[in-house]
Amino acid sequence: MLGAIIGDIIGSRHEFHPTNNYDFHLFTNRCFFTDDTICTFGVADALVKSEPYAKSIHSWCQKYPHAGYGGHFYGWVHTANPQPYGSFGNGSAMRVSPIGWWFFTAEEVLEEAKKTAECSHNHPFGIAGAQAVAIAIHDCLKLRRTHHGGSISRDDILNIGLRRAIQFYESDHTKFHLNIEHHRNIFDETCQGTVPVALAIILQSQGFEDAVRRAVSLGADADTLGAIVGSIAEALWGIPEWIKQKALTYLDPEMLALLKDFRHKLHLRRKKYEEEQEEKMQQHMLLMRWKLGLGNMNDIMFDTPTPSPQKTRIATADMMEITPISSEDKSICTDWKYGYISHEQMDILKMGHIPESQEDHWFMYFNPKDMTLHYIRS
Numbered sequence: 001m002l003g004a005i006i007g008d009i010i011g012s013r014h015e016f017h018p019t020n021n022y023d024f025h026l027f028t029n030r031c032f033f034t035d036d037t038i039c040t041f042g043v044a045d046a047l048v049k050s051e052p053y054a055k056s057i058h059s060w061c062q063k064y065p066h067a068g069y070g071g072h073f074y075g076w077v078h079t080a081n082p083q084p085y086g087s088f089g090n091g092s093a094m095r096v097s098p099i100g101w102w103f104f105t106a107e108e109v110l111e112e113a114k115k116t117a118e119c120s121h122n123h124p125f126g127i128a129g130a131q132a133v134a135i136a137i138h139d140c141l142k143l144r145r146t147h148h149g150g151s152i153s154r155d156d157i158l159n160i161g162l163r164r165a166i167q168f169y170e171s172d173h174t175k176f177h178l179n180i181e182h183h184r185n186i187f188d189e190t191c192q193g194t195v196p197v198a199l200a201i202i203l204q205s206q207g208f209e210d211a212v213r214r215a216v217s218l219g220a221d222a223d224t225l226g227a228i229v230g231s232i233a234e235a236l237w238g239i240p241e242w243i244k245q246k247a248l249t250y251l252d253p254e255m256l257a258l259l260k261d262f263r264h265k266l267h268l269r270r271k272k273y274e275e276e277q278e279e280k281m282q283q284h285m286l287l288m289r290w291k292l293g294l295g296n297m298n299d300i301m302f303d304t305p306t307p308s309p310q311k312t313r314i315a316t317a318d319m320m321e322i323t324p325i326s327s328e329d330k331s332i333c334t335d336w337k338y339g340y341i342s343h344e345q346m347d348i349l350k351m352g353h354i355p356e357s358q359e360d361h362w363f364m365y366f367n368p369k370d371m372t373l374h375y376i377r378s
């Protein structure tokens with residue numbers, strides 16, 4: 001989300017004084033935060049305080065009543081009871097970035113992005129723009145984490161980072177070919193005219209600064225395109241520390257406090273989420289143990305402290321009628337990839353497994369003659 005704010009601040013002085021100079025000064029004393037930053041804080045504050053997006057965005061905009069809002073949105077800000085007005089302006093896309101960080105599944109990201117748009121930009125294009133940017137942030141963030149700070153190829157950016165975002169505009173993402181030059185010096189403030197350009201810029205860029213420079217020097221809606229590109233670029237590459245520190249000097253104390261609060265609460269959320277994921281993984285391991293005959297389904301379902309069964313009967317081959325599997329299909333994968341089997345567990349395994357209930361899919365016995373565990377699908 002800081003990436004959006006930085007893109008806005010850097011682009012601010014070029015919104016009405018466009019530049020095509022890629023090597024422009026990033027920060028000057030004529031830079032300032034605009035509506036893109038304020039609305040982004042509106043969304044972030046709604047998340048931190050668990051408030052409705054409309055209320056929070058409206059309240060932040062009213063604190064800064066003349067921050068460069070577009071005509072219709074200006075009316076939305078300056079009314080007591082704001083209602084959606086069918087907008088497909090790029091305002092829904094520039095303010096959505098906190099969603100991509102705050103929620104950890106694609107379903108939640110898309111659902112919440114839709115909600116942030118709906119309070120004003122409830123046209124399908126307005127909603128799609130917000131969802132495309134939010135899912136791009138979510139996917140790029142995941143992509144960066146899997147690369148552990150290493151360089152990310154353009155193919156990975158296209159096929160993993162931006163695939164779902166592009167699919168809002170082009171069903172086959174590999175056919176997404178947008179010529180950015182056709183958008184040079186054209187001020188288009190619609191979602192459908194801005195978001196695909198932002199995605200195309202990300203695809204051409206090598207890093208955060210490069211992406212923001214390309215966006216702002218396109219001579220289009222510089223601050224908003226800067227904000228959208230900045231928000232995705234942050235997720236993909238991170239922000240150079242000096243740019244981060246410089247940008248923070250343009251913000252008000254209340255904004256800095258919210259940034260800190262957002263970061264802190266996000267950290268706690270992520271920790272909790274990761275713990276839940278870890279627990280799910282443990283459950284998965286229990287399931288694998290069960291598949292190997294080291295437990296039974298009831299132990300897993302009812303979460304008993306030890307999934308190892310207390311076996312009293314040793315399974316032998318003559319207990320069941322066994323039909324060999326066909327010769328064309330004789331390998332199975334047990335998915336065992338977590339840890340190793342202890343001697344104690346091996347002793348239990350050697351007792352085999354006699355199915356006890358409908359859910360118990362395996363009959364298993366150990367043949368001491370060939371020292372082999374035999375698994376039979378029951």
Ligand SMILES: [Mg+2]
Nearest residue numbers: 034035036223
């Ligand atoms: Mg603006």
